[in-house]
Amino acid sequence: MGWPRSIVGALQRLNQRGLAERGDLFLSISREYTLQRSVPGERHGYILRSFGANAYRSEAQERKSSIPVEIPVPYQLHKLSEGPPQHTQTTQDELMKYYRDMALIRRMEITADILFKSQQIRGFCHLYDGQEAVAVGLVEALTDDDSIITAYRDHGLYLARGGTLFECFSELMGKRTGCSGGKGGSMHLYNVKKRFYGGWGIVGTSAPLGAGLSFAHKYLNKKSVAVAIYGDGAANQGQIYEAKNLAALWDLPLILLVENNHFGMGTAEWRASKQITFYDRVHYIPGLKIDGMDVFAVREAICYAKEHCMSGKGPIVVECDTYRYHGHSMSDPGSTYRTHDEIKGIRQERDPINHVRKLILKEGFATADDLKSMDKEIRKEVEEAAAKAKEAPQPAKDALFAHIYKNDAALQFHGFVR
Amino acid sequence: MESTALLQKLTAGMAFRGNPATLLSSSSASSHFARVQASAWPIMQGSRLRRLNVEATDLNANAFGTMPHSSTGLKIITKAVAVKTERGSTATAQQGHELLLFEALREGLDEEMERDPTVCVIGEDVGHYGGSYKVTKGMAEKYGDLRLLDTPIAENSFTGMAIGAAMSGLRPIVEGMNMGFLLLAFNQIANNCGMLHYTSGGQFTIPIVIRGPGGVGRQLGAEHSQRLESYFQSVPGLQMVACSTPYNAKGLMKAAIRSENPVILFEHVLLYNLKERIPDEEYVLCLEEAELVRPGEDITILTYSRMRHHVLQAVKTLVSKGYDPEVIDIRSLKPFDLFTIGNSVKKTHKVLIVEECMRTGGIGASLRAAIMENFFDELDAPIGCLSSQDVPTPYAGPLEDLTVVQPPQIVFAVEQLCKH
Numbered sequence: 001m002g003w004p005r006s007i008v009g010a011l012q013r014l015n016q017r018g019l020a021e022r023g024d025l026f027l028s029i030s031r032e033y034t035l036q037r038s039v040p041g042e043r044h045g046y047i048l049r050s051f052g053a054n055a056y057r058s059e060a061q062e063r064k065s066s067i068p069v070e071i072p073v074p075y076q077l078h079k080l081s082e083g084p085p086q087h088t089q090t091t092q093d094e095l096m097k098y099y100r101d102m103a104l105i106r107r108m109e110i111t112a113d114i115l116f117k118s119q120q121i122r123g124f125c126h127l128y129d130g131q132e133a134v135a136v137g138l139v140e141a142l143t144d145d146d147s148i149i150t151a152y153r154d155h156g157l158y159l160a161r162g163g164t165l166f167e168c169f170s171e172l173m174g175k176r177t178g179c180s181g182g183k184g185g186s187m188h189l190y191n192v193k194k195r196f197y198g199g200w201g202i203v204g205t206s207a208p209l210g211a212g213l214s215f216a217h218k219y220l221n222k223k224s225v226a227v228a229i230y231g232d233g234a235a236n237q238g239q240i241y242e243a244k245n246l247a248a249l250w251d252l253p254l255i256l257l258v259e260n261n262h263f264g265m266g267t268a269e270w271r272a273s274k275q276i277t278f279y280d281r282v283h284y285i286p287g288l289k290i291d292g293m294d295v296f297a298v299r300e301a302i303c304y305a306k307e308h309c310m311s312g313k314g315p316i317v318v319e320c321d322t323y324r325y326h327g328h329s330m331s332d333p334g335s336t337y338r339t340h341d342e343i344k345g346i347r348q349e350r351d352p353i354n355h356v357r358k359l360i361l362k363e364g365f366a367t368a369d370d371l372k373s374m375d376k377e378i379r380k381e382v383e384e385a386a387a388k389a390k391e392a393p394q395p396a397k398d399a400l401f402a403h404i405y406k407n408d409a410a411l412q413f414h415g416f417v418r
Numbered sequence: 419m420e421s422t423a424l425l426q427k428l429t430a431g432m433a434f435r436g437n438p439a440t441l442l443s444s445s446s447a448s449s450h451f452a453r454v455q456a457s458a459w460p461i462m463q464g465s466r467l468r469r470l471n472v473e474a475t476d477l478n479a480n481a482f483g484t485m486p487h488s489s490t491g492l493k494i495i496t497k498a499v500a501v502k503t504e505r506g507s508t509a510t511a512q513q514g515h516e517l518l519l520f521e522a523l524r525e526g527l528d529e530e531m532e533r534d535p536t537v538c539v540i541g542e543d544v545g546h547y548g549g550s551y552k553v554t555k556g557m558a559e560k561y562g563d564l565r566l567l568d569t570p571i572a573e574n575s576f577t578g579m580a581i582g583a584a585m586s587g588l589r590p591i592v593e594g595m596n597m598g599f600l601l602l603a604f605n606q607i608a609n610n611c612g613m614l615h616y617t618s619g620g621q622f623t624i625p626i627v628i629r630g631p632g633g634v635g636r637q638l639g640a641e642h643s644q645r646l647e648s649y650f651q652s653v654p655g656l657q658m659v660a661c662s663t664p665y666n667a668k669g670l671m672k673a674a675i676r677s678e679n680p681v682i683l684f685e686h687v688l689l690y691n692l693k694e695r696i697p698d699e700e701y702v703l704c705l706e707e708a709e710l711v712r713p714g715e716d717i718t719i720l721t722y723s724r725m726r727h728h729v730l731q732a733v734k735t736l737v738s739k740g741y742d743p744e745v746i747d748i749r750s751l752k753p754f755d756l757f758t759i760g761n762s763v764k765k766t767h768k769v770l771i772v773e774e775c776m777r778t779g780g781i782g783a784s785l786r787a788a789i790m791e792n793f794f795d796e797l798d799a800p801i802g803c804l805s806s807q808d809v810p811t812p813y814a815g816p817l818e819d820l821t822v823v824q825p826p827q828i829v830f831a832v833e834q835l836c837k838h
Contacts, residue, residue: 147586149582178619179619179621180617180618180619180621181619181620182619183616183617183619184617184618184619185617188617188618190618190619190621190622191621192618192621192622197582197585197586197622198618199617199618200610201609202605202609202610205578205605205606205609205610207575207578208574208575208576208577208578208579208581208582208606209578209579209581209582209585209610210582211575211578211579211582212578212579212580212581212582212583212584212585212586213582213583213585213586215579215582215583215588216582216583216586216587216588217586218564219536219538219564219583219588220536220587220588226582238574239572239574239575239578242570242572242574242575242576243575243578243579245570245572245575246569246570246572246575246576246579249570250567402620403615403616403619403620404615404616404654404655405615405655405657405678405679406615406620406623406678406679407678407679
C-alpha cells in the first residue's frame with residue numbers, strides 16, 4: 001500500500017520548511033507505487049496522446065497493450081485549478097524504451113566520470129545521473145518541432161534529444177568529430193537538427209534565450225513550445241524574472257522547467273533562497289511541482305504544460321523535484337554538504353531507473369536476467385563509443401579560426417590576415 | 419554578397435562620394451537635441467568664459483561650433499564649417515532625396531523589413547512611441563506590434579530573447595535606447611551572441627543587429643555618454659560598424675541586417691539630425707570597408723562617427739594653411755579595413771587617429787597597434803592619436819567640451835606630425 005496522500009503532503013510541506021534533517025525527509029517521502037488496475041475499458045478523462053510520441057497508435061492498440069501506471073506523488077499546483085492526472089497508461093515498448101534510454105544516460109555519465117578521472121575529459125564536467133527521468137520524460141512529451149534549451153548539465157538532454165554517444169564523447173574529449181567540432185566542450189553540446197539549443201555556461205541565461213525561442217515560435221506561427229531548463233541555483237537570477245515577465249506579457253509558449261536538485265553547487269536551496277519553492281515564485285505565471293524522479297510524472301506534466309501553452313495561456317513553470325548523485329561537477333565530491341546516507345537513500349528509494357525496472361518486472365515484460373543483459377549491452381555500447389571517440393582525431397589547426405564569423409572568407413582580420 | 423554590394427555602391431553612389439555632409443539642421447526637426455545643438459559653443463578669452471552668439475545662418479549650419487577655444491587671439495575663420503558646396507556636375511545635383519540621418523536609418527530599416535518578414539525590432543519604446551530618436555517612427559502602424567516590439571526595461575533579458583530568436587530563425591534588431599544601457603546586456607552580447615557560432619562548431623548563426631546611439635552628447639552626464647565600442651571590440655565573433663552620415667547610415671543598416679553575423683551598429687546622439695542627399699536607388703554598403711572621405715597626400719587622418727565632422731572642420735583650416743590631408747572614415751571598427759588604411763599609409767607615411775573613445779583601451783589604441791604591426795616600415799612619424807580624456811564625462815558644458823577632441827587640436831596635431 002502506498003502512503004496516504006495527506007501524510008505525503010504533510011511531509012512535503014515539512015520538507016519545504018526545512019525543519020527536519022534533509023536526509024531523513026528524502027527517505028521518508030519515498031514513493032511506493034501501487035498498481036491499481038483500472039476496470040477494463042475505462043477511459044481516462046485526460047487524453048494526452050496527441051502530444052506524446054505514441055500519437056500514431058490507434059486507440060484499440062493502446063487499450064489492448066497498455067497498462068495503467070500510478071503517479072503516487074501528488075502534484076502541487078499554483079494558480080491552476082486542475083493538474084495533470086495522477087495515473088497514466090504505458091506499454092511494454094514504452095517501458096523498455098524508457099529503461100534503455102535512462103540506462104544509457106546513466107552509463108554514459110558513469111563512463112564520463114571515469115574518463116574525466118583519467119584526464120581524457122578536461123575542464124568542467126557536470127554529470128546528470130539521477131536526473132535521467134527529467135530528460136527522458138521531457139523528450140517523450142515533446143515533438144521534434146519543439147525547442148529545448150538548458151544550462152551546463154546537458155549531457156543527458158543531448159542524448160535524450162537524439163544525439164549520438166560517439167558525438168557526445170568526442171565533444172567531451174575535444175575531438176574533431178564532436179557535435180561542436182571539439183570547440184565547445186561539456187557545457188556546449190548542441191544539436192541544431194533536433195532543436196536542442198544547448199549547452200550554456202552562464203547560470204540563468206537559458207531563460208531569456210528560451211523566451212527568444214518561444215518568441216520565434218509565436219512570430220512564425222508554429223504550433224510548438226520552447227522549454228527553458230534551469231536549476232534551483234539559477235532561480236534567483238534577475239534575468240529569470242525578467243524572462244518570466246516578458247513571456248507572461250506576450251503570452252509566449254514557454255515552459256520553464258526547474259530541475260530542482262536541491263543544491264546550487266555546495267549551497268542547499270534553503271541557504272540560497274528565501275522561498276524554497278520554485279513553481280510559485282511569480283503570481284502571474286501558473287506552476288506545478290512534480291516528482292522529477294518519476295518519468296511518467298514528467299511526461300504527464302510536460303504534456304499538460306504544452307497544452308497550456310498551446311491554448312494561448314502563456315508560460316508555465318514546471319518544477320521537477322529531482323536529485324543528482326554526483327557532485328556539482330567533477331571537482332566537487334558531493335559529500336561535503338550532504339551525507340552519503342542521503343545519497344544512498346535516494347538511490348534506494350527514488351531512483352528513476354529502478355522505478356521503471358520494478359514496473360517491467362512486475363508486469364513480466366522482461367526478467368531480471370533480460371534486464372541485466374540489456375545493461376551489459378548498453379555498457380558495451382557506451383564503452384565502444386568512448387573508445388571510438390578516443391581514437392578520433394583532434395581538430396585541425398585551422399579550426400582555430402573557423403566559425404568565428406559566418407562567411408569567414410570575406411573578412412580580413414587584424415592580427416591574422418589571410 | 420560583398421562584391422555585389424560593392425558594385426551597387428560604386429554604381430549608385432559614385433556621384434555622392436566625397437561630399438561633405440551638410441550640417442544643416444532643418445527647422446522641421448523638432449527634437450530636443452536639435453534645439454540643444456543649435457546653441458553655440460563657449461569660447462575662452464583670457465580667463466573669462468563667454469558665450470558667443472553666432473549669427474543665425476551659422477547657428478543652423480553649425481552644430482559643432484566654429485570657434486576653437488584658443489587663448490592666443492588667433493584670427494579665426496568664422497565660416498569654417500561644412501556648408502553646401504557647389505557640385506561640379508549639375509546633372510547629379512537634383513538626383514536622390516534629402517533626408518536626416520535618423521530618417522535614413524528608418525528608410526534602411528523599412529526597406530529591409532519589407533523585404534524580409536523575419537526582420538523585427540526589439541527595444542524600449544520602439545513601437546507606439548516611435549523610438550526615442552524617432553528612428554522607428556510610424557513603423558508600428560505599418561508592421562504591427564509584434565515586429566516593432568515594445569519591451570519592458572530589461573536589457574539583459576530582451577537582448578537574450580533577441581539572441582534566442584535569432585538562433586531560431588528570426589533576424590531581430592535590438593535597439594538600446596542609449597548604448598550605455600547595453601552594459602546590462604554585456605553577458606548576453608559577449609558570451610552568448612559573439613561566441614555561439616564558434617562554440618557550436620558552426621551549427622548556429624546569430625543574425626542579430628544591436629544598435630543604438632552612444633557617444634558624448636550635449637551635457638547628458640557621464641552614464642549617458644558612454645562609448646561602448648572599446649568594451650566590445652575584443653569579443654570575438656562580433657562585428658562592429660559606426661555610421662556617420664545619412665548615406666552610410668542607411669547602407670550600413672541594410673548591410674548589418676543582411677549579415678549572418680552579429681553586428682553592433684554604433685550611432686551617435688548628436689548626428690541624428692545630419693542632412694544629406696542620398697540616392698533613390700537601393701544600395702547596401704560593405705560592412706568591412708572604410709570610406710575615403712577626402713583624398714590627400716600629406717597625412718592620413720583616420721576617424722569615425724562624430725569625429726569625422728570635427729576632422730572635416732579642421733581640414734578646412736588645414737587646407738587654408740596649405741596642408742593636404744587624406745581623411746578616411748574607418749566605419750568598420752571590427753575588423754579594421756587594413757587594406758584601405760594600408761594603401762593610404764603607403765601614400766602619405768603619416769597617420770593621425772581621431773576618435774571619441776577614451777585614451778585607454780579605445781579603438782584608437784587597437785588601430786594604432788594594428789598599423790604599427792603591419793605598416794611600420796611605411797611610417798615616417800609616430801602614429802598620432804587624439805582621443806577623449808580618461809574622465810567620466812562631466813555635465814558642465816565647458817568641461818564636457820574639454821573631454822572631447824576639438825578641431826583646433828586636430829589642426830595642431832596635424833601640424834606637429836607634418837613636421838616630420
